[in-house]
Amino acid sequence: MALLSQLPFTVSALLVLWIITVGSVPNTNITSVLCNGGTYTSGDPFTISLAYVLSDLLDATPSRKGHDYYNISPFPNAFAYGHAACMANLTDGDCSACLRSAEGVMNSTCGMAIGARSVLVDCTIRYEQYPFVN
Numbered sequence: 306m307a308l309l310s311q312l313p314f315t316v317s318a319l320l321v322l323w324i325i326t327v328g329s330v331p332n333t334n335i336t337s338v339l340c341n342g343g344t345y346t347s348g349d350p351f352t353i354s355l356a357y358v359l360s361d362l363l364d365a366t367p368s369r370k371g372h373d374y375y376n377i378s379p380f381p382n383a384f385a386y387g388h389a390a391c392m393a394n395l396t397d398g399d400c401s402a403c404l405r406s407a408e409g410v411m412n413s414t415c416g417m418a419i420g421a422r423s424v425l426v427d428c429t430i431r432y433e434q435y436p437f438v439n
């Protein structure tokens with residue numbers, strides 16, 4: 306009986322411990338944001354390729370092994386190349402939140418740049434009109 310009455314306490318203690326260990330917050334402090342000086346115009350086919358690449362990076366990177374993912378737009382006429390990565394020890398959810406933040410900072414700082422890179426403490430995202438590594 307004594308054991309049984311301690312059960313709710315044990316359960317809540319475990320829950321608190323779980324929140325402390327698992328419920329982290331990604332560090333989205335900015336390390337650097339770099340923008341290519343060249344810009345594209347809104348009618349440019351690159352617009353569609355870039356939107357594809359960024360959306361795919363945000364969708365796919367968190368569930369990739371090591372949270373590290375490169376992609377290329379599938380449309381002809383204008384190619385966009387992308388890369389995103391999170392610290393490998395982040396949860397998928399924290400990786401996703403960090404990348405959203407990195408993309409937001411990149412968009413607001415770089416506008417319609419033909420290439421840009423946003424490096425936060427816990428994640429990074431980059432796109433270019435040419436293939437690149439890292």
Ligand SMILES: *[C@@H]1O[C@H](CO)[C@@H](O)[C@H](O)[C@H]1NC(C)=O
Binds near residue numbers: 334
């Ligand atoms: C992020 O930067 C702010 C301002 O420099 C600092 O106060 C804060 O501790 C930093 N956060 C983390 C998680 O490093």
Ligand SMILES: *[C@@H]1O[C@H](CO)[C@@H](O)[C@H](O)[C@H]1NC(C)=O
Binds near residue numbers: 355359360408412
């Ligand atoms: C950033 O810009 C791209 C390309 O224009 C757009 O598809 C995306 O929705 C934007 N994301 C944010 C968070 O503003």
Ligand SMILES: *[C@@H]1O[C@H](CO)[C@@H](O)[C@H](O)[C@H]1NC(C)=O
Binds near residue numbers: 392394395
């Ligand atoms: C992930 O690893 C880095 C060092 O590689 C460390 O600074 C950071 O605190 C770790 N984050 C988590 C959520 O464990």
